[in-house]
Amino acid sequence: MSYTSGLFFIFLLTLIVVYFVVPKRFQWIVLLLGSYIFYLAANPVSALFLVVTTISVFYCARWIGKEEERFSREVSANAETLTREQKKHIRNKSRRKKKLILIGALILNFGILFSLKYFNFFANSTTYLFNILSIDATIPRLDLLLPLGISFYTFQSTGYLIDVFRGKVKPDENIAKFALFVSFFPQIVQGPIGRHDELAQQLYGSHEFDYTRAKFGLQLALWGLFKKMVIADRAAILVDEVFGNFAAYEGVTIFSGVFLYCVQIYGDFSGGIDISRGMAQIMGINLRENFKQPFFATSIADFWRRWHISLSEWMRDYIFYPLSLSHSFAALGKSTRRVFGSRLGKLIPIFLAQLITFLFVGIWHGANWTFVFFGLYNGLFIILGILTEQPLNRFKGRHNISLTGIGWRVVNVLITFVLVVIARYFSRAPDLVTALRMLKRTALTFFPIDISGGIFTEMGLNEKNLQLLVVVLLVLFLVELLQERGVQLREKIAKQHVLVRWAIYFIAVFSILIFGMYGINYVATDFIYMGF
């Protein structure tokens, strides 16, 4: 069920009504049933994988929790008699056991994810390598089902398991409630990736209907629909044309197409997140923000603090920190400080952890070498940012450049934006070679800049649609600018006169209904008389 379908609208409306009508202690059950109905409507077979993840993570977490309790009881019962060494030995033994359980569960769940999402990528790449090495062997591709949201629910549930292992959260006691945490429908398709300590109690708890909260949720969902259906889906027409036919266009057109891809993916993704958050907010559940005006970022590092925040933070907390704070990386740091000096030597393990983390970020996005490159590209620019931080500060100091001045900020925003757009050549192109060819053509034919001749009107959107695209991009920019300046738009609208408020709401709703890119295209000639 797509979020933008009529069927989903009926489903959501029914669910919300039932949610607030049932006794509060059953509200979580309504959410659980709704989430599974949503999931089964997508593909009943893929629900099996969801169930496997739910059961395996739930019971492994309980097992880890029980082991922790057993360890605590053993140590408490023998506190007087055990030496420090003995306590340490028991603790390490318990920790090793918990680690084994954790690793087993991670292997199972990431194994499923890898098999279903990445097997064919692995097969193609290995077969290609065999060809290069003149080895007569092929790894066959498999026709595999990709369960809806598998990346999201796998990351969310394994994050929970790691938090249980670390002692940050207690294991869930109720498998049905835990099943809701894993499958909660507003977030299972696109995220955000939730944390158990933030989300679970909200899901399991009871909520009164609150008109203002519901209104704000609806407004957020409407804004999400606008971004997705009016902006993203419209930009997609030009994006598909440029990426499908780039050899026919000059550099500035190709770059514009890639820029529009940034717009498309932002509109689609953040729009989907706003719809999810809006729906959840109506029911009294606050899902974490996943985007914070990413195109106002002043560096690639800043960009990843603003883009797909829940993924960045998951990677930071469960890959980057464990790597960079591990014994092996500490030992590596000692070696590199001896060779490269104190400053650089200390940074090298961090750089390595950063590269590995962003390798995973890249792979998360898709099973293609373009995404590997995308991830490493971002990782490299973050490293470059760290390396150049001190020299840049010295430069700014020497030339009296204000760090808080608008000029410096605008320069940084523009540079970051160009770097982000370049990265998107790789995340959208079908393969590495095409991405590189597109970049080459952009660079070689960018000048002289010539956008006369109405080339954009021959790319799938007529003049009026192009004009509309410009207008809605300006609207998006304005909203993002206000949000960047800390303006709480929904609260501001709420303070206006009822006529103004309702005018805004109706404009929003009918803008989506009229300008949204959906349905069968209206073609006048289909209705022209063809008598028989």
Add this chain to the structure above:
Amino acid sequence: MEKKKLINTLIRITGFLVIFVLLSYQLTLVFLPKQDQFKSAFSRNYAFYQMPKNTVDVLYLGASSFIRGINPLIIWNEYGFTGFNRSGSGQLPITIYYQMIESIEYQTPRVVVLDTVSMLSYYDLDVLEGKLRPKIDGMKMSPLKIDFIREVIAKSEKQTMFSYLYPLLRYHDRWDEITATDFKINLRKLHNDYAGYYGVFPDMKEIAIPEDFMIPQANVAELDPDSMVYFERIIRFCQEMGIDVILVTMPRDEWSYANHNAIQKFAERYNLPYLDYCLPENFVRLGIDPKVDFRDGNHLSMIGAEKVTLDLGNYLLENYHLADKRSMPEYDQWHIDYRNFMEKYANGDYSDGYE
């Protein structure tokens, strides 16, 4: 939630929804296409719904050859019984069926005259969505309309119930071609004044009848099974309701004896009369003149239509003994409509019948 707060909330939500519905209605009227197909379908439906109940003696159901070929006002003037032409350009068998069923809610015709031209072809409802929409969008909302839509979407990959229930979803992307005309014309207020007949169209074109046209032969063409499902449903329905059915093929140059044989066979199976105006003897009997009686190969001119209409009317009068109502005051509007039509015809003004 407090009771007072709850009531306030419900009032606000209701108010918002009411305004939404009103705005949607107005916007839908603007966004509905104003092409001939739509004006024709809407005006015809509106006129039919407005007619005094149970005053129509004969119902004509078919495609464009019917709508330009049979004028119930001429039959009224000549023979005194009423009729309504609920045909439509490109009308599909499924539409003919549902219009038939809907008609009975408003009228109790003695006879239904069915066009045979769409019995031979298969119609993909997605490819021909443009033919379906004006008819369905022009229908009044009713359980029957829902059944119609349900049957369409069951045979369609692209069409949805929502887009029929809320037409703005279908026509929203006309936004870049909306003009002042879209605001001026209210499709729901257009009224066909000619008992469903197409209108006044002075055009005519000489056609060439092939030398081997309608030479008798034994071959039997194949009737399309999907289309025939609807015709059989109509016939069974009429039989249950005690309504007589006759099959008619209007004069056209794209017809064959094999087609004739197929429909004749079908007619015999259900014991139905079949008037094939493409038969050479009928061309001769009616004095069909290829120079002036056609607008194009498949449609009669007004001159040709008058000939066929009078002949059909005579056949209906002789075989179904339909009462002459010309002196009944409750049918005075028919006289007015006929005079109105003849005035326009005499002036040679082009008229769509709802201007």
